Amino acid sequence: MNKRGLYSKLGISVVGISLLMGVPTLIHANELNYGQLSISPIFQGGSYQLNNKSIDISPLLLDKLSGESQTVVMKFKADKPNSLQALFGLSNSKAGFKNNYFSIFMRDSGEIGVEIRDAQKGINYLFSRPASLWGKHKGQAVENTLVFVSDSKDKTYTMYVNGIEVFSETVDTFLPISNINGIDKATLGAVNREGKEHYLAKGSIDEISLFNKAISDQEVSNIPLSNPFQLIFQSGDSTQANYFRIPTLYTLSSGRVLSSIDARYGGTHDSKSKINIATSYSDDNGKTWSEPIFAMKFNDYEEQLVYWPRDNKLKNSQISGSASFIDSSIVEDKKSGKTILLADVMPAGIGNNNANKADSGFKxxxxxxxxxxxxxxxxxxxxxxxxxxxxxxxxxxxxxxxxxxxxxxxxxxxxxxxxxxxxxxxxxxxxxxxxxxxxxxMNVFYKDSLFKVTPTNYIAMTTSQNRGESWEQFKLLPPFLGEKHNGTYLCPGQGLALKSSNRLIFATYTSGELTYLISDDSGQTWKKSSASIPFKNATAEAQMVELRDGVIRTFFRTTTGKIAYMTSRDSGETWSEVSYIDGIQQTSYGTQVSAIKYSQLIDGKEAVILSTPNSRSGRKGGQLVVGLVNKEDDSIDWRYHYDIDLPSYGYAYSAITELPNHHIGVLFEKYDSWSRNELHLSNVVQYIDLEINDLTK
Missing domain, CATH: 2.40.220.10 (Intramolecular Trans-sialidase; Domain 3)
Known part of the structure; x- marks a missing residue:
C-alpha cells in the first residue's frame, strides 16, 4: 500500500506558556518553537478568554507593527460563538473614522473572513469563505489554527484554516493592514470603532502571533495542527480534482476500508460537468489512506485543477460538453470475493435535468x-x-x-x-x-464522437479483484424499466450483501418508486424489485440494512422534511408501505442519509446507526443517531443523538462504516451543499473516527 500524508500540516508549537486569563502579555520568541519559520514574531500571546469583552493589546503590538506585509497566526476555540464576532482587530478608534479598520471575523455558521477598510483611501475589502471552521468534536471545543497572510509583493490576502487554504484574493490596489490610516487600537475579541466595541466575541484565543513578514507556503505547511479530521481526498492529489462530493465508505471482509467519491473538475456542480469516480483504501482502521485512483473516468476533458469562481456572475457556469460519472455505491460479493462499484453515467452535456426521460438508450x-x-x-x-x-x-x-x-x-x-x-x-x-x-x-459518450449514445442517464458497473487496488473496465447495466423509460438513478453509499445468501442489492430510484437491483450470481445478471413511494419528483436516495436474516430496512430521503423507511421480509422481493422516523428533521428537499447495522450490542440490543443532518433550515446540524432494535416487531428506538459539530455548521452527504476495531468511520461533506452561497468549496469532505462510547454518552 502506498501510504501518504493526508495534507499539509499547519499550526504552531508552543512550550512553556503560563498566562493569566484575559491579561495581555508579551511572550518572548525564545520561549516558543516555530519549527522552520525564518523570523521571530513581533508579538506573541495566549490563553485569552473572550466573553463579550475586548482585550486591548495595543501597548504590546502597535509600536512594533511596521513594513507592508504581515502574518497573523492564531489558535482559537469557539464552540458557542456569537452570530458575528471579531477575533482580532486593528482600528482607528477616533470619532469620524469608524470605517478605518482591519478585522479577522467569524460567523456562527463556520464562516471565516477578513475586512480591510480605509475610508480616506477608498478601500473596502471583505474576503471570506463559509464552512471553514470546527466548533466541537466529541463534545469538546475544537482548537482551530488560522494563518492570515497579507502579502504586499503579490498584492494578495490569503487565509489558511486547519491546514486548508480557504481563500487567496489578489487586488489591484493593495493596502497593508499596517497602513490603515490612524491605527491606534489593537484588540482581541472585538473591533474598536469610534471608541465602541463592535463584533464582540465568545470563545478563547489559545495562541496568537504576529509577524512583519508574509510567511511562505512552505513555512505555513511546517506549522503543526491539532485537527479532529483527516482528508482522504484533497485538492491537488493524484486525481487533479479541486472538488469532491458524494462520499462512500465500505469495510471489506479482509478489514480493508474502501472509499469512493465524485472527483469533480467543474466546481461542485452535479452533471452536466466533468466528474470521475475515485477510490482510496485504508488497511489500518482509517489512520492512513492510499493514493486515490480512478474506478471510472472519461478522457474527453482533461483532468485539471481549476479554481471555480464563487462570485455571483460566474459561479453558475457549468462545463457543458463533458461526459461524466456521478453517485457511486459499493458492495462486496462474499462468494467471488470481488468488490462491485456502481455509478450513474451521463453522456456529454447530460445531467439529471436534461436527460431524456422517455428513452432507455437501448433497443x-x-x-x-x-x-x-x-x-x-x-x-x-x-x-x-x-x-x-x-x-x-x-x-x-x-x-x-x-x-x-x-x-x-x-x-x-x-x-x-x-x-x-x-x-x-x-x-x-x-x-x-x-x-x-x-x-x-473516440468514445460513444463523447460529444465529438462519430457515433453517440442516446442523451439519457445510464448505470455502469465495475469490479475489483484485489479489494480496490485496481478496477476493471466498466459495463453498462441493461434497462430495468423498458425501452421507453430512462434508467433509474443510483442511491450513493453502500449496496447490501445479505448474510445468509449470495444475494446483492443496490437501491435506485425513479419517479414514484424505489427500484431495487438484485443479483444472485455475483453481479453477472440483475433483476429488479419495485416499491412505490408517495413522491413523484423526490430524489429518494436510499440506504439499506439487514435487521436479521432476510429482513431489510431501507431508509431514504423524501420531500416531507422527514426520513422515510420501508421493510422487506423476503430478502428484497416485496416491500412494505412507507413510514417515517420521528425526532429527526430534514429540509423540504431532503438530504441523503447513510445507515449501517452495528455488529456489537448496545445496551444489550442490536443497533442501527444513521448519519443525517437534523435541521429544517439547511443541510447542517449533522448527527449520528443510534437506534436500538426491538426483536419482537423490528421497531427501532432512536435512543442516542450524537452531534458531529455545532447545530449551525454544515453537514450534507455522508458515509459511515464500522471499522475492524468497531469504531465508526465518518466521511462527510462539512458544508451545506444545497446553499448557492457554499458552492465550489475545496477540502470540505472530511473524515473522522468515533468510538461507540462517544455516540452513547
Missing amino acids: EINGYYYLKLKKNGDNDFRYTVRENGVVYDETTNKPTNYTISDKYEVLEGGKSLTVEQYSVDFDSGSLRERHNGKQVP
Missing part, C-alpha cells in the same frame, strides 16, 4: 437489449451495438465496418478512431471549453 431485439447509436449527420438512432461490439445498421439489418470496444471506444475496420481532448479555463469573464491538441480514443 430490444429478440429479448435482448442492445445499445443504440446515432451517427453524425443522422436524425435518428439507426445503429445498434450487437455481439462482439459490431455496429449494425438497423435500416438494412446488416453489420457495418465499425465496432465498439469494451471501453465503448469507436473502431473503423479494426483501427481505433480518436478525438481531440478539451481543456477549460475562464477567459475574459466567461468559461471557455477548448481543444488542447491531445488526441484521445
Whole structure:
C-alpha cells in the first residue's frame, strides 16, 4: 500500500506558556518553537478568554507593527460563538473614522473572513469563505489554527484554516493592514470603532502571533495542527480534482476500508460537468489512506485543477460538453470475493435535468437489449451495438465496418478512431471549453464522437479483484424499466450483501418508486424489485440494512422534511408501505442519509446507526443517531443523538462504516451543499473516527 500524508500540516508549537486569563502579555520568541519559520514574531500571546469583552493589546503590538506585509497566526476555540464576532482587530478608534479598520471575523455558521477598510483611501475589502471552521468534536471545543497572510509583493490576502487554504484574493490596489490610516487600537475579541466595541466575541484565543513578514507556503505547511479530521481526498492529489462530493465508505471482509467519491473538475456542480469516480483504501482502521485512483473516468476533458469562481456572475457556469460519472455505491460479493462499484453515467452535456426521460438508450431485439447509436449527420438512432461490439445498421439489418470496444471506444475496420481532448479555463469573464491538441480514443459518450449514445442517464458497473487496488473496465447495466423509460438513478453509499445468501442489492430510484437491483450470481445478471413511494419528483436516495436474516430496512430521503423507511421480509422481493422516523428533521428537499447495522450490542440490543443532518433550515446540524432494535416487531428506538459539530455548521452527504476495531468511520461533506452561497468549496469532505462510547454518552 502506498501510504501518504493526508495534507499539509499547519499550526504552531508552543512550550512553556503560563498566562493569566484575559491579561495581555508579551511572550518572548525564545520561549516558543516555530519549527522552520525564518523570523521571530513581533508579538506573541495566549490563553485569552473572550466573553463579550475586548482585550486591548495595543501597548504590546502597535509600536512594533511596521513594513507592508504581515502574518497573523492564531489558535482559537469557539464552540458557542456569537452570530458575528471579531477575533482580532486593528482600528482607528477616533470619532469620524469608524470605517478605518482591519478585522479577522467569524460567523456562527463556520464562516471565516477578513475586512480591510480605509475610508480616506477608498478601500473596502471583505474576503471570506463559509464552512471553514470546527466548533466541537466529541463534545469538546475544537482548537482551530488560522494563518492570515497579507502579502504586499503579490498584492494578495490569503487565509489558511486547519491546514486548508480557504481563500487567496489578489487586488489591484493593495493596502497593508499596517497602513490603515490612524491605527491606534489593537484588540482581541472585538473591533474598536469610534471608541465602541463592535463584533464582540465568545470563545478563547489559545495562541496568537504576529509577524512583519508574509510567511511562505512552505513555512505555513511546517506549522503543526491539532485537527479532529483527516482528508482522504484533497485538492491537488493524484486525481487533479479541486472538488469532491458524494462520499462512500465500505469495510471489506479482509478489514480493508474502501472509499469512493465524485472527483469533480467543474466546481461542485452535479452533471452536466466533468466528474470521475475515485477510490482510496485504508488497511489500518482509517489512520492512513492510499493514493486515490480512478474506478471510472472519461478522457474527453482533461483532468485539471481549476479554481471555480464563487462570485455571483460566474459561479453558475457549468462545463457543458463533458461526459461524466456521478453517485457511486459499493458492495462486496462474499462468494467471488470481488468488490462491485456502481455509478450513474451521463453522456456529454447530460445531467439529471436534461436527460431524456422517455428513452432507455437501448433497443430490444429478440429479448435482448442492445445499445443504440446515432451517427453524425443522422436524425435518428439507426445503429445498434450487437455481439462482439459490431455496429449494425438497423435500416438494412446488416453489420457495418465499425465496432465498439469494451471501453465503448469507436473502431473503423479494426483501427481505433480518436478525438481531440478539451481543456477549460475562464477567459475574459466567461468559461471557455477548448481543444488542447491531445488526441484521445473516440468514445460513444463523447460529444465529438462519430457515433453517440442516446442523451439519457445510464448505470455502469465495475469490479475489483484485489479489494480496490485496481478496477476493471466498466459495463453498462441493461434497462430495468423498458425501452421507453430512462434508467433509474443510483442511491450513493453502500449496496447490501445479505448474510445468509449470495444475494446483492443496490437501491435506485425513479419517479414514484424505489427500484431495487438484485443479483444472485455475483453481479453477472440483475433483476429488479419495485416499491412505490408517495413522491413523484423526490430524489429518494436510499440506504439499506439487514435487521436479521432476510429482513431489510431501507431508509431514504423524501420531500416531507422527514426520513422515510420501508421493510422487506423476503430478502428484497416485496416491500412494505412507507413510514417515517420521528425526532429527526430534514429540509423540504431532503438530504441523503447513510445507515449501517452495528455488529456489537448496545445496551444489550442490536443497533442501527444513521448519519443525517437534523435541521429544517439547511443541510447542517449533522448527527449520528443510534437506534436500538426491538426483536419482537423490528421497531427501532432512536435512543442516542450524537452531534458531529455545532447545530449551525454544515453537514450534507455522508458515509459511515464500522471499522475492524468497531469504531465508526465518518466521511462527510462539512458544508451545506444545497446553499448557492457554499458552492465550489475545496477540502470540505472530511473524515473522522468515533468510538461507540462517544455516540452513547
